[in-house]
Amino acid sequence: MAKLTVNGRVHDVQVDPDTPLLWVLREQIGLTGTKYGCGVAQCGACTVHIDGQAVRACTLPVSTVAEAQKITTIEGLSPDGSHPIQKAWVALDVPQCGYCQPGMIMAAAALLAENPKPSEAEIRAGITNICRCGTYNRVLAGIQRAVSETGARG
Amino acid sequence: MKHLEASRRGFLATASAALGAFTLGFRIPEAAAQAAAGGTPEVNAWVVIHPDDRIVIRIARSEMGQGTLTGLAQLVAEELNADWSKVSAEYPTPGQNLARNRVWGNMSTGGSRGIRESHDYVRKGGAAARMMLVQAAAGNWNVPVSECRAANSVVTHEPSGRTATYGSLAAAASRLTPPTDVPLKDPKDWIIAGKPLPRLDTVEKTTGQQVYGIDLKLPGMLNAAIKDCPVFGGKVRSVDAAAIAGRPGVRKVVRVGESAVAVVAETWWQAKTALDALPIEWDEGPNAKVSSASTAEWLKEGLDAPQAAIGNRAGDARAALASAAKTVEAVYAYPHQNHATMEPMNATALWTPERCEVWTPTQNGEAALAATAEAAGLPPARCEVHKIHLGGGFGRRGAVHDWVRQAVAIARDMPGTPVKLLWSREEDMLHGLYHPVTQCKLVGGLDAQGNLTGLTMRISGQSIVASIFPQNIRDGRDPVVFQGLNPGGGEAEIGYTIPNLLIDHAMRNPHVPPGFWRGVNLNQNAIYLECFMDELAHAAGKDPLEFRRALMARHPKHRAVLDAVAERAGWGRPAAPLNGLPVFRGLAQTHGFGSYVAACAEVSVTDAGELKIHRIIAATDCGHAVNPQQIEAQVEGSFVYGLSAALYGECTVKDGRIEQENFDTYQLMRLDEMPKVETIILSSGGFWGGVGEPTIAVAAPAVLNAIFAATGKRIRTLPLKHHDLRRA
Numbered sequence: 054m055a056k057l058t059v060n061g062r063v064h065d066v067q068v069d070p071d072t073p074l075l076w077v078l079r080e081q082i083g084l085t086g087t088k089y090g091c092g093v094a095q096c097g098a099c100t101v102h103i104d105g106q107a108v109r110a111c112t113l114p115v116s117t118v119a120e121a122q123k124i125t126t127i128e129g130l131s132p133d134g135s136h137p138i139q140k141a142w143v144a145l146d147v148p149q150c151g152y153c154q155p156g157m158i159m160a161a162a163a164l165l166a167e168n169p170k171p172s173e174a175e176i177r178a179g180i181t182n183i184c185r186c187g188t189y190n191r192v193l194a195g196i197q198r199a200v201s202e203t204g205a206r207g
Numbered sequence: 208m209k210h211l212e213a214s215r216r217g218f219l220a221t222a223s224a225a226l227g228a229f230t231l232g233f234r235i236p237e238a239a240a241q242a243a244a245g246g247t248p249e250v251n252a253w254v255v256i257h258p259d260d261r262i263v264i265r266i267a268r269s270e271m272g273q274g275t276l277t278g279l280a281q282l283v284a285e286e287l288n289a290d291w292s293k294v295s296a297e298y299p300t301p302g303q304n305l306a307r308n309r310v311w312g313n314m315s316t317g318g319s320r321g322i323r324e325s326h327d328y329v330r331k332g333g334a335a336a337r338m339m340l341v342q343a344a345a346g347n348w349n350v351p352v353s354e355c356r357a358a359n360s361v362v363t364h365e366p367s368g369r370t371a372t373y374g375s376l377a378a379a380a381s382r383l384t385p386p387t388d389v390p391l392k393d394p395k396d397w398i399i400a401g402k403p404l405p406r407l408d409t410v411e412k413t414t415g416q417q418v419y420g421i422d423l424k425l426p427g428m429l430n431a432a433i434k435d436c437p438v439f440g441g442k443v444r445s446v447d448a449a450a451i452a453g454r455p456g457v458r459k460v461v462r463v464g465e466s467a468v469a470v471v472a473e474t475w476w477q478a479k480t481a482l483d484a485l486p487i488e489w490d491e492g493p494n495a496k497v498s499s500a501s502t503a504e505w506l507k508e509g510l511d512a513p514q515a516a517i518g519n520r521a522g523d524a525r526a527a528l529a530s531a532a533k534t535v536e537a538v539y540a541y542p543h544q545n546h547a548t549m550e551p552m553n554a555t556a557l558w559t560p561e562r563c564e565v566w567t568p569t570q571n572g573e574a575a576l577a578a579t580a581e582a583a584g585l586p587p588a589r590c591e592v593h594k595i596h597l598g599g600g601f602g603r604r605g606a607v608h609d610w611v612r613q614a615v616a617i618a619r620d621m622p623g624t625p626v627k628l629l630w631s632r633e634e635d636m637l638h639g640l641y642h643p644v645t646q647c648k649l650v651g652g653l654d655a656q657g658n659l660t661g662l663t664m665r666i667s668g669q670s671i672v673a674s675i676f677p678q679n680i681r682d683g684r685d686p687v688v689f690q691g692l693n694p695g696g697g698e699a700e701i702g703y704t705i706p707n708l709l710i711d712h713a714m715r716n717p718h719v720p721p722g723f724w725r726g727v728n729l730n731q732n733a734i735y736l737e738c739f740m741d742e743l744a745h746a747a748g749k750d751p752l753e754f755r756r757a758l759m760a761r762h763p764k765h766r767a768v769l770d771a772v773a774e775r776a777g778w779g780r781p782a783a784p785l786n787g788l789p790v791f792r793g794l795a796q797t798h799g800f801g802s803y804v805a806a807c808a809e810v811s812v813t814d815a816g817e818l819k820i821h822r823i824i825a826a827t828d829c830g831h832a833v834n835p836q837q838i839e840a841q842v843e844g845s846f847v848y849g850l851s852a853a854l855y856g857e858c859t860v861k862d863g864r865i866e867q868e869n870f871d872t873y874q875l876m877r878l879d880e881m882p883k884v885e886t887i888i889l890s891s892g893g894f895w896g897g898v899g900e901p902t903i904a905v906a907a908p909a910v911l912n913a914i915f916a917a918t919g920k921r922i923r924t925l926p927l928k929h930h931d932l933r934r935a
Contacts, residue, residue, distance in 0.1 A: 085422035087415070089629075092631065092869070095870035146837075149274070151598070152419060177879040
């Protein structure tokens with residue numbers, strides 16, 4: 054039995070302690086926005102936030118996450134898709150197939166939380182998720198747009 | 208059993224060698240009865256209009272990221288004169304298509320054909336619906352149709368100013384006889400099509416709400432993981448199912464065909480870990496000794512083999528080479544590569560003795576239905592496939608539905624229980640339908656003035672068609688292998704007039720199964736030809752652009768895209784240095800999937816041999832541009848796919864199996880390496896070309912030619928990661 058705090062709600066899950074957080078989110082809690090891509094922490098499709106940090110959930114045993122730690126998935130990033138990254142993504146039509154995008158958006162949101170005004174080089178180095186459709190240039194532009202929009206607001 | 212017989216015959220594919228085109232058709236027996244609309248407020252098969260004016264447009268092709276859902280909806284909405292803000296889209300099912308005499312036509316989504324092969328009939332679907340709505344309004348008002356106009360989902364009687372919304376007219380319109388003469392708009396009058404409208408499917412893809420096949424959950428559903436023999440052609444010798452019997456959640460071990468074993472459990476993670484713990488002995492079969500090296504030797508022999516199928520011939524190339532002032536010779540090679548869709552293969556199947564249903568991401572719903580019916584042992588009319596947006600397709604999910612057959616076979620072992628089969632990434636890497644492996648020997652002859660007088664191009668290697676549609680091989684000739692090299696036809700023709708030319712193919716089919724991999728044979732053919740054109744230009748002491756242009760007088764559309772990228776790049780003037788390093792350019796052009804494409808790459812290489820691709824300028828002439836923003840997105844993405852392949856893409860074979868099992872050993876391009884891409888869309892009109900694939904083919908040769916300019920090194924084998932790029 055593990056207790057997990059996901060998107061502000063505490064869940065009791067009955068699961069083998071070695072089960073990766075990804076599969077607990079998808080199969081026990083029913084949050085399927087977080088995706089499986091490789092299972093070896095290479096592609097980043099499974100990226101979630103734990104206490105605000107981007108984490109690849111596919112290799113993280115659920116037993117290593119404490120109840121006090123706040124897990125945020127794509128479903129909980131904003132109540133209505135209004136996170137600056139999500140808004141920029143919609144404005145620039147970033148996704149193609151979209152499968153990697155929840156992980157991409159979570160990685161981008163964590164990058165901005167840590168570094169509100171990243172340079173182009175910092176964005177290129179900081180986003181290491183794989184997208185096979187090839188949305189990278191729009192991902193870059195989307196992050197830059199979110200930076201300028203939040204800057205303009207703040 | 209007529210249906211079953213027909214489905215066993217499977218695909219009927221036709222390859223039109225004369226046209227240089229290939230089309231894949233799938234014939235499903237015509238259902239006797241046309242299904243009634245069943246209460247759906249559909250005006251016709253393509254257009255459903257609800258009383259509150261919401262419009263649902265039916266899209267037969269699959270959305271896998273390429274934007275076809277939005278583009279096709281734009282074409283229908285344009286002719287419908289719809290209010291675009293009220294438009295959404297849905298898939299009809301393959302079963303409905305079967306029951307309604309294929310009213311939605313071909314569901315296959317590959318070969319960049321989504322729009323270019325259905326634009327005519329989907330536009331007619333929209334136009335016919337508009338005409339029926341106008342007629343319904345005119346009937347209500349008892350006025351001549353000629354006095355009524357439709358715009359923005361409203362019909363107006365112009366003399367009186369009366370109006371009626373589409374929603375109020377749809378029911379009456381649906382009862383009218385569809386018109387037979389349906390004129391279409393001139394594209395210059397388009398207001399919805401041809402515009403860079405946002406995609407219809409973006410918002411869901413930014414909130415995690417988009418449901419993919421992997422996300423599906425049905426009541427009572429179990430989950431399955433599978434392992435197929437890692438050596439292609441091998442079988443299962445034995446399985447010790449008792450060894451995992453007590454593991455949590457495990458329900459059953461299922462033998463799938465002769466070569467695979469699946470574990471069914473409550474969750475996929477339980478199934479996957481139990482499968483990893485399951486002792487399986489393989490009979491590796493006849494291919495257990497094959498390696499990449501042994502395949503390369505075999506292909507090398509084909510480069511000079513006497514027997515080869517001819518793809519393009521003019522004059523007497525061998526005589527021209529014999530009398531040339533100078534000859535240039537080179538051998539190139541292209542490796543196996545995996546599609547590596549981000550979403551691994553998956554299907555959910557529910558089987559009973561009476562009926563079988565499958566939910567799956569597929570590029571071809573009708574082929575998925577045929578695979579379902581065959582695996583289920585049921586006629587297609589008692590099966591159904593529910594299409595789901597794909598987490599990447601790239602050709603992997605189109606022609607062969609191996610994963611659907613497996614899912615149905617597993618579900619057949621558990622009647623009445625829905626089972627979701629999901630492949631692990633490792634299974635996906637080990638059981639792909641790989642980019643065909645080929646080698647190519649080119650010999651060119653130059654006269655004393657450096658003009659190209661003769662060219663031979665011998666391709667040796669794998670044929671996708673021989674593996675997947677063997678009925679289309681005639682006299683040992685695979686017409687698709689010559690993509691981009693054909694003498695004419697409008698689909699994929701060579702852009703140069705070479706007086707003495709011989710392009711032929713010595714087929715050599717290794718045991719690794721090939722598939723249609725985004726860009727297909729255009730990928731390697733463009734590298735072979737465009738890099739060799741650069742070699743010839745260099746040997747002739749001529750500028751690569753001018754050398755090409757001299758051969759392109761009869762190919763103005765090819766030349767126009769090449770000129771467009773050269774002009775934008777400032778070809779002929781040195782590029783400005785970046786980060787203290789000189790920047791060098793390379794060119795490539797080709798024609799494929801009906802579109803003309805060219806690229807100019809700008810690269811720098813450090814003294815340590817580190818490559819940086821700074822900028823790519825790409826031009827596409829696809830005739831009519833239905834959504835310029837989506838075309839740009841496809842072009843940008845094409846460089847990721849093509850450059851991933853060029854930089855890293857390689858599946859090697861050892862002991863009969865693929866060595867790269869995951870993304871740690873099958874590296875893919877990421878954001879840090881992504882160049883700027885500037886897209887030029889030349890919509891010259893008069894034809895409809897595809898955009899999902901052609902640009903991939905110019906990515907690698909443009910970069911390879913730029914690398915030569917930077918380093919003096921000719922790279923003739925991929926991937927680039929194996930090469931030392933320090934200056935020669």
